[in-house]
Amino acid sequence: MSAEPAVRIVDLRKIHGTGTVAVTALDGITLDFPAGTFTAIMGPSGSGKSTLAQCAAGLDRPTSGEVAVDGVLLNAMDETELTVFRRKRIGFVFQAFNLLPSLTAEENVTLPLRLAGARPTPGRARVALATVGLGDRAGSRPSELSGGQQQRVAIARALVTAPAIVFADEPTGALDSGSGRDVLRLLRSLVDEHRHTVIMVTHDPVAAAQADRVVVLSDGRVAEERTAEKRTAEKAR
Numbered sequence: 001m002s003a004e005p006a007v008r009i010v011d012l013r014k015i016h017g018t019g020t021v022a023v024t025a026l027d028g029i030t031l032d033f034p035a036g037t038f039t040a041i042m043g044p045s046g047s048g049k050s051t052l053a054q055c056a057a058g059l060d061r062p063t064s065g066e067v068a069v070d071g072v073l074l075n076a077m078d079e080t081e082l083t084v085f086r087r088k089r090i091g092f093v094f095q096a097f098n099l100l101p102s103l104t105a106e107e108n109v110t111l112p113l114r115l116a117g118a119r120p121t122p123g124r125a126r127v128a129l130a131t132v133g134l135g136d137r138a139g140s141r142p143s144e145l146s147g148g149q150q151q152r153v154a155i156a157r158a159l160v161t162a163p164a165i166v167f168a169d170e171p172t173g174a175l176d177s178g179s180g181r182d183v184l185r186l187l188r189s190l191v192d193e194h195r196h197t198v199i200m201v202t203h204d205p206v207a208a209a210q211a212d213r214v215v216v217l218s219d220g221r222v223a224e225e226r227t228a229e230k231r232t233a234e235k236a237r
């Protein structure tokens with residue numbers, strides 16, 4: 001096992017805007033996200049959850065502080081290096097799925113590989129789609145899939161590069177409760193069965209209950225950290 005956490009953030013600060021409209025979204029956050037764990041980030045609206053995920057995933061730049069993914073410091077990278085690194089090592093799942101409507105499930109899934117300059121074999125996408133339970137839907141376009149299935153394609157797309165970390169920002173926010181439950185079970189199984197590392201932003205306590213650890217933010221700071229004792233006890237059995 002790698003001694004490095006999948007993600008380490010140290011004294012992370014983010015100020016949006018400048019002068020009189022400046023908003024401190026993150027006010028000194030230090031957290032480790034160990035490999036093979038599932039963490040939920042909770043907190044009231046405006047507490048900094050999405051900003052934390054965006055900065056930790058290299059989609060936004062912190063004002064100060066450090067972000068390391070799999071031991072690699074993101075701060076020092078220029079935009080091109082960051083883009084290349086993100087494509088290979090970081091998966092992101094959005095509330096609104098963000099699939100390209102004209103592409104099949106398989107083409108959506110292989111997009112990160114093609115953007116990274118690789119010529120993916122069909123097998124890569126099939127494995128990722130099979131992992132999310134959609135091995136038989138490779139040729140379907142998003143409009144032919146339910147919301148839950150589209151989100152699972154988006155998860156397969158996030159997994160296809162074998163990333164060090166998968167970020168999910170309100171992944172069940174656009175789904176009915178049944179499909180949402182399926183997506184949460186899938187995220188859980190990615191951690192339990194495939195040793196992926198997941199960080200999920202959520203408002204929903206039911207969603208957060210799937211995680212090993214819940215980090216609660218308030219005004220850009222860590223207000224509380226809880227580990228799921230029940231789950232930890234179950235795992236130990």
Ligand SMILES: Nc1ncnc2c1ncn2[C@@H]1O[C@H](COP(=O)(O)OP(=O)(O)OP(=O)(O)O)[C@@H](O)[C@H]1O
Pocket residue numbers: 016017023024025043044045046047048049050051052
């Ligand atoms: N691009 C931006 N420009 C200016 N202010 C921003 C920007 N993004 C976020 N903020 C502000 O930063 C603070 C944290 O926002 P953030 O979206 O991270 O919170 P959140 O906890 O994810 O909220 P929500 O649950 O409503 O999505 C808020 O006060 C927000 O208004």
